[in-house]
Amino acid sequence: MKRESNLKKVLSAGHFAVTAECGPPKGADEGPIKKKGGMLKGYVDSVNVTDNQTGVVRLSSLAACVILKEEGIDPVLQMVTRDRNRIALQSDILGASALGIRNILCLSGDHQSFGNQKGAKGVFDIDSIQLIHTVKTMRDEGKIIGGEALTAPPQLFIGAAENPFADPFSYRVLRLGKKIRAGAEFIQTQCIYDIPRFKEWIGMVRDEGMDQKVYILGGITPLKSAKMAEYMNGHVAGITIPEGIIDRMKKVPPKDQREEGIKIAIETIEALKEMKGIHGVHIMAIEWEEIVPQIVEKANLYPRPSL
Amino acid sequence: MPKKYHIHTSSVQNRLPKIIKSGVIAWEEGCLKCARCVKKECVYKVYEKRGLDGESMVDSTDTMCMDCFRCVQNCPNRLIQKGINPLYRDMGDEYWTPDIISNIWFQAETGRIPVSGAGYGGPFSGPGFDSMWTDMSEIVRPTRDGIHGREYISTTVDIGRKPMYLEFGDDGSLLTPIPPLVEIPLPVIFDLLPFSPPGDNIPQSLIAGARSINTYVIMKWSYLKEKGISPLQNIIPFLDGNTDDIEEGVIKSIPIIEIPDRGEPVSVQNRLNEINPQLVVMIRVELAPGIEEKACDLTKKGAHTLHLCADEFGNEQAEKPLFIKDRVRSVHGTLVEKGIRDQVTLLASGGIAMAEHMAKLIICGADCVAVDIPLLVAMECRICRRCKEGLSCPAKLETVEPQWGGKRITNLMGGWHNQLLEVLGAMGMREVRRLRGEMGRAMFFEDLEREVFSNLGQRGQG
Amino acid sequence: METKEERQGLNFYFFFCQRIDKEQEKNRRTIEKSMGDKVRLFPIPCSGRIEPIHILRALEKGADKVYVLTCREGLCRYREGNLRAKKRVSYAQKLMEEIGLEKERVELINLKKENGMTIDTLVEDLVGKKTNIGSSPLNKPLL
C-alpha cells in the first residue's frame, strides 16, 4: 500500500496549506479522536497528533494517527525524544510508516517536570535535530543510526518545529538552517501573535534562502479569553504575546472575548498569507478543535484542494 | 661542695583550658577548605586540635593561638581575623594584670622561667615595682658555670632576731643568749590569703607546696585548731584569737608563730618564748605612714621579726598610700640609721606578684617576702575575687586536688628561685642575704629621669 | 503562662559579644548573685564566633533557653559578625526543630541601642520576659 502524504502534495503543488492539531484523550478511548477528526475533515490538509504533550500521559500519538487515517485524514505523527531512546524511536518510525502514516514531526518534547509524571526519567538519548536526521537517513539511505541497513526504508514527510520568538533571536534562523540540513521538509512555527517580530524573522529566513528549501507553516492559536492570553504569556514556555493583543482582548467584555480571539486569528492568517516565504498555517486550537472549520472558512481557505 | 638547694619541678597539666590573649575569628562561610589550607599549615596545630569545651564553652582556638597571624595573612578568602579574648582581658585588675596572671600560670604549669624572644614589649617604666631596675656587672667572678653551678648561689635567709655581737666568758664559753632562728632556703613564705573559695583543698595545697620546697605557710590558728591539723610541720600558726587559745604543748612543738600587732606584742612574744625559748615570733604589722617609728620601737623592745603587710595591691593603709617598696625602703633606712637594722628580720608582703618583686623588695630592705595571691593563681585562679562576693569560682578552685595544687605551687616557686638566681648571677652575688638593702645595686626611675631628662632643651649642657 | 518564679527555675545560657558590655565581668555579678547557676554567661570575642554547635552543646548541657546577644546591625567590628550570627542561629533552630526541640529555645537578640549597655540589665530583662517554653525535655530525668 503506497500512499503519499496529502500535506506534501498540497505544499508541493504550491497551495497555502492548512493543518490543525489534535490532542489525544487521557484514556483508552477512540471516540474523542474520531469526533475531532470528524470535525476537521475537509477543512484541513492534515491533522497533527501530539505526543504526550507537556509531559502528560495520553493515548499514544501513533495509535491516534492510525485512527485518524482510518477516518480518511492525513495524520502527522508527532514524536518526542523525551520518552524513548533511539531504539524505541527508530522502531516506532518503522512501525508508523508500515501503518501508512506519511508525516512525522520531530520534537524534543516538553520537559517531564511540566507534566503529571514529574518523577519520570527524561530520556533525551538523542535530540530533535538528531531525530530529524535519523528519519531522513532511514528514509533516504535505508540506514539506521550506526549504519546498519533496513530491509525497507520508511516513507515519511519530515517536519520540525521552530520558535521564531525564542532567545537568542539571532540564532533562531541558524538553528532553522540546521534543521533543514538535518532533513526537515516542513516547519511548524510556535503560535504567532507578534507579527512584526515574526516578519523580522521570516525576513531573515528569506535572506538565507531557507524559504526555498523548506515549507513553513505559521502557527495559529485562537485565544479564548484575555485570561488565557495572560496566562500563556507568562507561563507557557516559548510563547510571547504582545501587550497590544492582551489589551485588545481585555477591552472586550468576557462574553465576546472568544469572538475577538477568532478575529485576531483570522487577521493573523491574512497577514501570513501576504508574507513571502510562508506556505501555510498550522492551527493549534487547544481543546477547541470545533472552531477550526469556522476559522478556515472565515480566512477564505475553504474548501481545501483535493489532490 | 655545699649541698645544693634544688626545687624539683615537673610539668603539671592545667585542669582548665588556658586563657590566652587573643582569639581567632574564622568565618566558615566562604571557606574553600583548600588543599593547602592555612589552618592545616598552622605551626601550632591550633585548628587541627580544635574543640569546644562544653563546660566553659571555650573554643580551643582561644586557648592555643600564639598570634603569629599566618592564617590571618594567608587565607585566600580573608576569612580569618583576630580578636581580643574577653576572658583574658577581664582577668585580674590594673595591678594584677592578665600578663602577670598568665606569667604565673606558665610557671606553675611548666616549672620553667618565662622566656620569650623579640625583646621587651612592655612599658618603659611604671608605678610600683616597675619604677626600678636591678644592676648587673660586665666583669665579675663567675657566679655560675653553665646551668648547674649557679645553684651554689645561696638563696637561704634566716628569720629571727640576731645579736649584734657575741660575748664570751673567760673560759671561752658563749655568754650571749642565742635567740631562736629559723632558716628557710628561699626568701619566700606563704601568707594568709586575702580571699579564697571555701573548703580545705586550698589550705591543703598550700601546706603541700610549703612542705615540698621546705618553707612555711602562715595559717590562722582558729582554722588549724578547728580542722585539727597536725603536725604543724611547715606551718606558722597566726594567733588570730586570744593567746590562751593555743595550748602550751602546741607552742612547744612549733618553731615559729605569728602574732598580731595588738596591745604589747613584744610582751606576748616574751610570754611565748617563756613556754618555748626556741620559738621565733613574727609580729604582723600593717604598713602605714609613720610605721618607721613603730618598727624601731618594737626592735628596740626585742621583737624577733616584723612582718610588714601591705594590701593586695602593695599599698599601705593611708589616704595617699605609699607603695610597699618605698615604705619598706624607708623602714629599712630608719633602722639602719638607728644602727639596729641587723637585730630584726623584716618580712614584707602585699602585692608581690612576680619573682622580680621579691628581688626588688629585698634590695629595698626586706629580708624575706610573703606571697599570697600568686599561690592561688598557680592553681588557676583568675583574681576575679568572685569568691569574696560569695559567687562561684570560675576556676572551681575549691575542687583542686591538694597534691596537684602543691605541685603547681612548687613549680611556681621553682620558677621564682631560678629567676632570683638570674638576678643574683647578673650582679655577681653568691648569696641572697647580701642583696638585702643593696640599694646601690638598683636604679630608680625618679633618680635617672631627673639626672638625664630634666635638663634637656637647654644649651650648653653637653 | 508561667510565673516569673517558674521562669526563673529555667536554665538560661547567654552568649554575647564582648563589645556589648566592656564591664561585663563586673556587671554580670549582680545577676549571678540573684540567679546563681540558673544563668550562665559566656562572652565571646564577636557574636560571629557563635556556631550552631555552641548552641547545641548548650542545650545538651542543660540550657532551657539560649540567648545570643549581638551588637546592633551595622556596628559589628568585624562588619558582618552579627549577620553571620543571625544565620547560624537560624540554622541551629532548623536543626532543633528536626530533633523535636522548640526553636524558641534559642533566640537571637540584636541590640537596637548603641553598645555600652550593662549585661545584668539585659539579662534581667530577658529572663523576665514571658515565654511559652518550659523546662527542656533534655533536662527531664531518664525513665
Place this chain on the structure above:
Amino acid sequence: MITAERKPFEEIKEMVKPYSKLLVVGCGTCVAECAAGGEKEVALLASALRMEARMENRVVEIDEMTLDRQCVYEFIDQLTETVDNYDAILSLGCGAGVQAVSDVFPDMTVLPALNTTFLGETKAPGVWMENCRGCGDCKLHIFGAICPVARCAKGLFNGPCGGSKDKRCEVHPDTPCAWHMIIERLEKKGRLEQLNNIYPPVDWSTGQGKGPRKIEREDQMI
C-alpha cells in the same frame, strides 16, 4: 567536586535507632567543602542525635571522627583500631565514601547520612552548581566550555530548545539557559560556526548504563 546534602533528620533518626553505640564519621574533602559532611557537620549531627535520643529516653554513645578522605583505604584505616567498639558507623561521606568504608569493614553496619547529589562547582559561598555528569566523553571544546549534558535540562546537543525565556531555562527559571550561554560565548569569540554541524547522536556507552566504570592505569599501580 562531589556535592552532597544531609538527609532529612527523620530518615537518619530511623536509620540509627537500632544502634546504641555509634561512630559518626565525616570526610574532610568534597563534602566538607559543601558543608555537608566535614568536621563541623559531624559535631552537629552527633549532638543532634544525642539530644534526640535523650528526649526519647534512650542513651546512646556517639563518638565523632573525621577522616581526611573517606574514599581511600589509607585514610579509612584510621578507624581500624576503634571500629569494633561500635554497633554502626554513620557516614557523612559521599556514596563512594560510604561504600569504601563498608568495603574495608564488611562486618560493620555503615549507614549513609548524606544524599550524594552531583559533581559541581562552588559558585559562591553557599551555592554549588552541577556542571558535570561524568559522561566519560568530554566535548566541552565544542560547546565553549559549557556542558550541554549537565547544564541543559534536556541535554540537547543541538540546542537551544526554544523554550528559554530571558536567557533562563524553561524548566528552572532561576537557572541560566546553557544553550544561550554557549551561543553567546561562541558568538563573542566569533566561533559560532562551530555549532553549524549537526552533532550526531552521542555514544553514551562511555557513561552510565554498563555497570560500574573503572579506570585502570598500569603505570600507577604498584
Place this chain on the structure above:
Amino acid sequence: MVCSEDSFVFPKVERARSRFKNALGKFKIIIDKRCNNCGLCIELCPFGVFKKGAKRPKPQNDHLCIGFVCRKNPYHCVDRCPKGAISLFVNPSFEILGDRRWTGDLLVSTWHMAETGSIPHQGLNYKTGDSRGGFDKLRFVFPEKLPEGTYNGEIDTAIELNRSNDGRPNVRIPIPLYLGGMSFGSVSITTMLSRVKAAAALGTFCCTGEGGYPEELIPYDDHVITQVATGLFGVREETIKRVRIVEFKYAQGAKPGLGGHLLGDKVTPRVARMREAVVGSALFSPFPFHSVYSVEDHKKHVDWIKEINPRALVSVKVSTPTDVDMVAVGSYYAGAHIVHLDGSYGGTGAAPDIAKKNIAMPIEYAIPKVHKFLIEEGIRDRITIIASGGIRTAYDMAKAIALGADGVCLGTADLVALECIRCHHCESGRGCARGIATTDPELSNLVELKWGTQRIINLYIAWREQLIDILRRLGMKSVTELVGRYDTLVHLDYVKKEEVRGEMED
C-alpha cells in the same frame, strides 16, 4: 676597601610587597556582591589598593589605604563606587597587633617602609611607640625658621668608626647605623644573609653574633663584624682575620648578666659544625668571660685581636649597669675603637622575661651618662659610641644621637622589616612561625633572600630620608653635628608645650 666613601651610591628602592597574601594594615576593605566589576575603584585609588579580579576587584593592598580621611578626596572609592559595594573599616585584627614598645602603628609603618622605601602615608604613628617613657616621651624641637645662611646642600649622614688615630684604617659608614649580631642557629641562614647583604648594599656592617661565621658570608667579609663572645663559639683565627671590625660581647641588653643558651633541638648538624659542638646537645654561653676578671684582662683580649688582625677595629659590646660610664672609659683605655652600649629593652633572641624588663637600665639613660662622662674624661673624641637596645624608628635613632651616641645598632627593626610580628614565641614549637628566627628548613623557606635583602635596604633608605629631614630642619649639614645636642630635645614630663620656642614635633 669596598665602599669608597665619597662615591658611595645608595642602592635603589624596589617594591617588596608582603610575602603573605594579605598584608596587614590599619584598614580593611571589602567589596561585596553588589559590585559589577566596573573597575572604577582600580582607576581611582592612587595608592594601588585594588587589583583587577575576574569577578570583582580585589582589595589586595588595603594595607596601603589611608582610611577614613580619604573621604575628602575626589578619588574616595567608597563614595564613588556606583554600586555602593565597597566598605571600609578599621582592620579588627589591628588591635591585637604589637605591644607597648612596638605598637601596631610602628609595626605596620615599618612594614610599609620595608615594602616601599618611603614614609608611611596611612596616618600611622611611625615615630614613637606607647611605652610612655624614654624615646616615646622625647621630642625634637625644630627652630620655627631656619637661621639665615643655613646649609642648603646635600646633608651628610656618614660617620667615622675609628676616631682613635691609632693608625688603623678609617672606616666610614654612609649611614649612622649598622646591624647587630644574631647568631646562626638563632636565625635562619636566609635571615642572616639578608641582613648581611643589605648591610653590604648600604655600605655598612652586620654582626655575626655568637655562632660562627657561615661560609655564605665570605663574599661580604668587608661588611661583617665578627663577634667574640663568652662561649667563643665559632671563633677562629681565620674568621678574625677576615673582617674589618671585631666585636667583643661582654653582655647583651636583653639578658644582661646572663649567658646564652641554645636549645639542643636547634643544634642541627650545620650549627654544631659551625660551633664545633655536638649535634642535639644544648649549648651554653657562660657569663662572664671566664678569662676576664679585670680591665687588664680585658685589655689583653683586645690586644690579642689587634695582634691577629692588624687592620681590624675593635668594638666592645656591653650592657648598661649603673656604672656603665666607668665601663666605657675602661673600654677606651683597653684600646677599643667602639663602645657599643646595649640597653635593656632590645634584643632579638629568646631571653628570660625577668631579665629583659628588670636588669640594667634603658639605653635612653645610658647614652647621656656615657657621653657626658667621656667628655669629662676628655676622650669623647677618640671613641665611637654606638647605642642599641630598643631603637625602633628613625626618630629613635636621631634621638639616640642627640643624646650622645655617634650611631646606632639595630636588630629588631630588621626582623620587623622581614615581617616579624613580634609574637615573642621565637622558641615555641618548631620555632618562628614566620620563618625568620628558625632553623626548620620548611619554615625558613618562607623567606626569600632577594626579598629579605630588599626589605631591609628599603627600610633603612626610608630611615635615612627621615634623618636627613630632621637634620635639615635643625639646620645641620652632617649627622655628626647632632651628637650630644640635648638642646634639640625636650622631655614631655619636663616641658610645658607653651614654653617651647620652636616647633615641637608631634
